Amino acid sequence: MIYAIANIRGIQFKFIENKYLYIPFNCDMVLGTKVVFDQVLFFYKNGLVQIGSPFLETIQIKVEILKHVKGNKIIIFKKKRRKGYKVKRGFKPKFTKLKVMNFVEK
Known part of the structure; x- marks a missing residue:
């Protein structure tokens, strides 16, 4: 099993x-x-572990962008007791679906 943890716009994701x-x-x-994502923090391959400080210069992740999708609806409900105040709002967050092609080792 080969996987890596990379940083995308300040959030860490696990790529398999x-x-x-x-x-x-x-x-x-x-x-x-x-x-190609090059901010790789952690890389695991066949029992060997590489940890970057902060990033690994020798590993890159190649991905393909498949589609943009909407997630499940998130409902925001606000209420104040005994005041007659109720507000119900919601939204569907947008996501980008990626397929991890391979890991490039320099």
């Missing part, structure tokens, strides 16, 4: 080879393109 990953929506990513 040939698996799908949902990250928060990024309008800069064009569908069908291949992107």
Whole structure:
């Protein structure tokens, strides 16, 4: 099993080879393109562990952008007791679906 932990826009994600990953929506990513992430913090391959300080310079992650999707609805409900105040609002967060192609070792 090969996997890595990388930083994307300040959030850490676990990348597993040939698996799908949902990250928060990024309008800069064009569908069908291949992107390389180079801010890799941790890399595991066949029992060998590499830890960056802060990033690994020798590892890159190549992914393909598949589609932009909406997640499940999140409901925000506010209420104040005995005041007759109730507000119900909600939204669907947007995500970008990625497929991890491979890990590039320099």
